[in-house]
Amino acid sequence: MATEGPPPVHGIADFVRGYEAEEILLAFRCPRCRSLTATWGLACSRCGARPLEEARLGPTGRIVAGTVVAVPGDELLNEAPYAYVVVALDDGGRISGWIRGVDREADIAPGTLVRFAPSYRPGVQFERIAPAGERPEPP
Numbered sequence: 001m002a003t004e005g006p007p008p009v010h011g012i013a014d015f016v017r018g019y020e021a022e023e024i025l026l027a028f029r030c031p032r033c034r035s036l037t038a039t040w041g042l043a044c045s046r047c048g049a050r051p052l053e054e055a056r057l058g059p060t061g062r063i064v065a066g067t068v069v070a071v072p073g074d075e076l077l078n079e080a081p082y083a084y085v086v087v088a089l090d091d092g093g094r095i096s097g098w099i100r101g102v103d104r105e106a107d108i109a110p111g112t113l114v115r116f117a118p119s120y121r122p123g124v125q126f127e128r129i130a131p132a133g134e135r136p137e138p139p
């Protein structure tokens with residue numbers, strides 16, 4: 001297959017560094033079916049096309065699922081309680097991440113508005129902006 005220019009898709013290490021160090025959420029868009037995914041990959045999960053085009057995503061989204069973690073994994077040993085969440089980003093795509101200081105399932109109800117909160121901690125960290133069904137407070 002012919003390609004134009006340098007390959008746009010970088011490695012998973014660059015992808016992770018993007019949200020851990022450069023404080024941006026990266027996504028990939030399929031050049032054929034335009035499907036957008038916030039999960040690193042080499043080919044479109046819907047139609048198999050490759051290579052994928054790189055895209056940047058805005059920092060906000062809404063929780064679609066989550067669970068409170070009382071017994072932390074090694075990476076987040078000192079962060080409990082926290083919540084693992086799956087977030088549907090406003091720009092499209094879903095990504096899994098976590099939120100500090102959450103010890104009630106009610107605080108991560110589906111629809112809760114969150115914002116990407118880059119930090120030195122591992123993974124994709126979010127912070128709560130507004131409860132489900134409410135609009136964010138004006139800045």
Ligand SMILES: [Zn+2]
Pocket residue numbers: 030031032033034035044045046047048049
């Ligand atoms: Zn596709």
